Amino acid sequence: MAAPLDPEALIEGIRSGNRAVLARAITLVESKKPAHRETAKALLQAILPVADPLGSKARRIGITGVPGVGKSTLIDAFGTMLTAAGHKVAVLAVDPSSSRSGGSILGDKTRMARLAVDPQSFIRPSPTSGALGGVARMTRETMALCEAAGFDVVIVETVGVGQSEVMVAEMVDVFCVLMLPGAGDDLQGIKKGVLELADLIAVNKADGDNRLRAEQAASHYRRALAILEPAEPDWRPPVMLLSALEGEGLDQLWRTIEQHRAVLEAAGGLTAKRRRQQVGWLWQLLETGLGDRLRRHLGPELKAAESAVAAGETTPGIAAEQLLTQLFGERTTPPAKEHG
Numbered sequence: 001m002a003a004p005l006d007p008e009a010l011i012e013g014i015r016s017g018n019r020a021v022l023a024r025a026i027t028l029v030e031s032k033k034p035a036h037r038e039t040a041k042a043l044l045q046a047i048l049p050v051a052d053p054l055g056s057k058a059r060r061i062g063i064t065g066v067p068g069v070g071k072s073t074l075i076d077a078f079g080t081m082l083t084a085a086g087h088k089v090a091v092l093a094v095d096p097s098s099s100r101s102g103g104s105i106l107g108d109k110t111r112m113a114r115l116a117v118d119p120q121s122f123i124r125p126s127p128t129s130g131a132l133g134g135v136a137r138m139t140r141e142t143m144a145l146c147e148a149a150g151f152d153v154v155i156v157e158t159v160g161v162g163q164s165e166v167m168v169a170e171m172v173d174v175f176c177v178l179m180l181p182g183a184g185d186d187l188q189g190i191k192k193g194v195l196e197l198a199d200l201i202a203v204n205k206a207d208g209d210n211r212l213r214a215e216q217a218a219s220h221y222r223r224a225l226a227i228l229e230p231a232e233p234d235w236r237p238p239v240m241l242l243s244a245l246e247g248e249g250l251d252q253l254w255r256t257i258e259q260h261r262a263v264l265e266a267a268g269g270l271t272a273k274r275r276r277q278q279v280g281w282l283w284q285l286l287e288t289g290l291g292d293r294l295r296r297h298l299g300p301e302l303k304a305a306e307s308a309v310a311a312g313e314t315t316p317g318i319a320a321e322q323l324l325t326q327l328f329g330e331r332t333t334p335p336a337k338e339h340g
Contacts, residue, residue, distance in 0.1 A: 007043040014149045015050060019122055022149045026124060029141045044141055051144040054274050058147045061257060062168040064158040064194065065178030070204045071157050072111035074178065074244035079112070081250050082153055083120035090122045090146035091115065092139055093157045094164065122151060140171055140281055169197045170280055173270060174260050176253075178242075179203045179221065181213035195221070196228055198237050200256055206241035207248065214241050235263050294327055301326060 010028070013021025029040040065071050072093075079089040091112065115121045124142060143154050156172055158164040169175040177198040195201075201221050206214030221239045230236050238256060242249040264270040295302060305319040 007039060007046050010043050011046055011050070011148075014047065014145060017150050019149075022122065022145060023124070025145050026138075026142050029145070030138045040141075044144065047144065047148045050148040052147075053144060053278060054271055056147050057152060059153045059257065059261065060143065060172040060174070061153065061155045062158065062172035062175040063155060063178065064165045064168065064175070065204070066180070067159075069178045069180050070244050071178060074202075074204060074242065075155055075157060076112040076115045077244050077247050078250050078253065079115045079121055079153075079155065080118060081247075082254070083115075083118050087153050088120050088122075088151045089115070089118075089153045089155065090143075090149075090151035091124070091155045091157065092142055092146070093123065093125045094139065094159055094168075122146065122149075139168075143171065165194050165197055170277055173264070173273065174199045174257050176257075177201050179217060181205055181210040181217050195224060197231065198225075199231070199235065199260055200237050200253075201225070201239045202242045202249070202253060203239070204242045204244055207243040207246050211241075232264065232269060234267050234269070235260060294323065298323055298326055 010021060010025045014025055025043060028036055029044065031037065031040070063071055063075060075091055075093075079091060082089050093112075112123060116123055124146075139156060143156070146154050156168050158168045165175075165177075175197055177194050177200070179201060181203060201218075203214045203218050203221070218239045218241055225237055225239065240249060240252055240256065242253065244250075261270065264273065301323060305314075305323055308314045309316050309319050
C-alpha cells in the first residue's frame with residue numbers, strides 16, 4: 001500500500017465524497033501494520049463527529065441467505081432502484097477467505113454489474129481474514145467511513161454461513177433474511193437459527209414455475225414466526241415474496257424497511273439499539289485484543305498450557321487462571337476466605 005495520507009487530508013476527501021480517497025481510507029483501517037493502525041485510529045477518532053454512529057440517518061441493512069439464494073442479484077437490483085431514487089448506496093460484501101492461504105474471491109463487482117458502474121454507489125469487497133463467522137473485523141469502521149462520505153444506505157452482505165448472521169445482525173438497523181422457494185425438512189437446520197434474528201423474511205426467486213412453491217414457503221415461515229418471540233416488542237417480522245431477477249417486490253422491500261425504522265424511531269428503539277450495538281462492539285474488541293495480547297506476550301507459556309491441558313495434567317479453568325494471572329500480574333478472582 002502506498003504511504004497513507006494524513007488524517008486531515010483523508011477526512012477532507014471522505015467528506016467531499018471522493019470514492020478513491022474513501023477506498024484508500026478503508027484500506028488503511030484494514031491494514032495490520034502498526035504505523036497504519038496508528039494513523040487509522042487518528043482518522044476514526046477525527047471522523048467520529050461526522051460519522052455520528054448514534055444519530056446517523058443512514059439506513060444500515062444486513063442481508064443474508066444461503067449460497068445460491070440470490071443475494072448479489074437482489075443487492076444489484078435493489079441498490080440500482082435506490083440510486084435511481086436519489087440515494088447513495090454503499091455495499092460491504094464480506095467474502096469467505098481461504099483458511100490456508102488467506103486468499104479471497106472478490107467477485108462482488110462482477111456479480112453486481114449495474115451497481116458497480118453506478119456513480120451513486122460504492123462496493124467494497126472485504127476478505128474476512130479468518131474473522132469469526134466470516135465477518136471482516138473492520139466492517140464496522142468501514143460502515144462509519146461510508147456514512148461520513150454521505151452514503152445514506154449501507155448494505156452489509158454476509159457469506160450466509162456460520163456465525164456471520166449473528167455478527168451482522170448486531171451491527172445493522174434491519175436484518176433481512178433471504179429464503180429459497182421450498183421449505184423442506186432438509187433445509188431446516190440452516191433456517192432455524194436465522195429466523196429469530198430476522199426483522200423481515202423475503203422468499204426470493206418467486207417467479208415462473210417457482211411462484212407456487214414460493215407462496216407455500218412464505219406460508220410456512222409465517223407459521224414458524226408466529227410461535228417465536230420477536231426481537232423487537234413493537235415489530236413482528238413480515239414475510240414477502242421477491243423476484244430479484246425480474247425486479248418484482250423491491251419497492252415493497254424498501255417500504256417495509258422504512259416502516260420498520262419508523263416503528264423503532266417512534267418508540268426510541270433505534271437509538272437504544274445502536275447504543276447496545278456500540279457497547280457490544282466494545283466488548284468484541286476487548287475480547288479480541290486480550291486474545292491477541294495473550295498470544296503475543298505469553299507465547300511459550302500458552303503453548304505449555306495447551307500441552308498440559310491436552311495431556312490431562314491440569315484443567316482448562318486452572319490453566320486459564322494461571323495465564324491471566326501472568327498476563328495481568330495479579331489474581332483475577334479473590335482468594336477464598338480462611339475459616340477458623
